Amino acid sequence: MKAIDEIDREIRKITVEVSDPFGDSSESIWEIISFLRENSEGKKSEGKIIFDLRKREWEKNMYVTLYLLKIIDVDSFTSRVIYRIRDIMEDSLYSMEGESLSIEADSIGIPMEFDTKSHLYFTRLQNFTRSCSRISGSQFRLVYQVFDQKGIISSKNKVQKIIREFLVQEMREIVEDIDGEVARRYFESYMHDLSDIRAAAEKMVTSMDLGSVDVDSFPPCMKHFISDAKNGVNIPHLGRFAMVSFLNKIGMKEDEIMNIFSSVPDFSKKVTEYQVKHIIGEISGIKYVPPKCETLRSNHLCYMDDDPICNSPNMKHPLTYYKIKKTRKNK
Ligand code: SF4
Structure with missing residues (x-):
């Protein structure tokens, strides 16, 4: 680029x-x-x-x-x-594969080699980490990669996802x-x-209906997950878990939470209903708490940028963020 x-x-x-x-x-x-x-x-x-x-x-x-x-x-x-x-x-x-896919990757700034015998793609370590640092999911973590002397080995599907x-x-x-x-x-x-x-x-x-909760006070990570869900973008598993447990903790009703998920690409009412009910404690009896900032950060799911509350030294949890912002607003 x-x-x-x-x-x-x-x-x-x-x-x-x-x-x-x-x-x-x-x-x-x-x-x-x-x-x-x-x-x-x-x-x-x-x-x-x-x-x-x-x-x-x-x-x-x-x-x-x-x-x-x-x-x-x-x-x-x-x-x-x-x-x-x-x-x-x-x-x-x-519609691209083989050399045309590796050339495309190369042209946008991800140097890549295609091996015509094995039909595999190879990326140098530094290029892989740079390209995948903000992609969530274990298949993009360095610790799970397979190497050889040419670099990290990837399949066609993985290369497409990396480029995307x-x-x-x-x-x-x-x-x-x-x-x-x-x-x-x-x-x-x-x-x-x-x-x-x-x-x-x-x-x-502004027409985004999220019930009686105060959307303005949401931390950037939750706003990001909700915006992704509303825009039909798939959210990684941990992101979904964080969002559902967060919304539940701040008092959003089950059907309102379900409504947010209705636009995600792999939406299945039955599966989502089960997952939501599980996280909010209706099935398991355990009301799950959203993950800490540290966990979200290490999974590339923190979107703090230059948000002043997120950047304050004591910010450890998305729920703390919500409480701080809501209190400040109501003063
Ligand atoms: S610092 Fe915490 S609250 Fe802020 S975006 Fe990151 S994970 Fe969310």
């Missing part, structure tokens, strides 16, 4: 080109705006052509989208769109690095449409 200065030069060039209203760049920006608009209206927008990894333009389209997201500036909407792009990219990854999550991580970092002022200057002529999308995105966030 490119550094932010290089991306910025590319975007500036594109925005100069769009002065030709019939040019290619102008057309693709409108396609991206329409993709964003559909997402802000809660539709599962197609966007397949724009973000198809087999097409040359995907990278440029991704950068433009991230600049526009920076202008729209609604965090949960940014996440929603990033996950949607990820899913589209993942579909195109499924690496792209999510990169997209998040690029949005962080973009200067909002500069982005607004570049895309000034689209501000009217972007303001409409922003209003729809904000409406979507």
